[in-house]
Amino acid sequence: MSVPLVIFDLDGVLIDSAEANVQAFRYGMEQVGIMVTDRDSILDLVGLPAVTMLERLGCPVAEVDSVFKDFVTPYYIQNLPTLAKAYPGARQVLEQLLESGFRIGACTSGDRVTQKAALETIGLWDLIEFMQTPDDSEFGKPDTRYLQELLDRFGAYGDVHHVEDS
Structure with missing residues (x-):
């Protein structure tokens, strides 16, 4: 059978994983001097490619890849287990x-x-x-x-x- x-x-x-996403993208944006205080501005973008999310949050296009690779991803990986x-x-x-x-x-x-x-x-x-x-x-x-x-x-x-x- x-x-x-x-x-x-x-x-x-x-x-x-909403909280992990919010915190990781906030952290990434802070690294380029942009404060994202509205949770919904991040959550409304979840499901889009991360690069697109960063661009729509105001990350300079030239820095999007490095912000994602160097800040957003490591933060998310490190914190998802406790924020999930x-x-x-x-x-x-x-x-x-x-x-x-x-x-x-x-x-x-x-x-x-x-x-x-x-x-x-x-x-x-x-x-x-x-x-x-x-x-x-x-x-x-x-x-x-x-x-x-x-x-x-x-x-x-x-x-x-x-x-x-x-």
């Missing part, structure tokens, strides 16, 4: 899926160390059977080969359900 799978994205689906929260009901949903016979995986664009630490902090790591990160692959989202590599790790499986926010 083949067992169905549910594959979850992490940030924005199981992990509420599980979305309300996330653990209960995963537990119900497991009780109903589903296997659970995660497919993320975040690095393994940061995402695992965040999942451990919010109490969901023990419910995830396999996780696919850029550390595991030469591919990345949205390339379907990236997801297929995760599916291959499960071996035999039935229907696949994929939960994403974008």
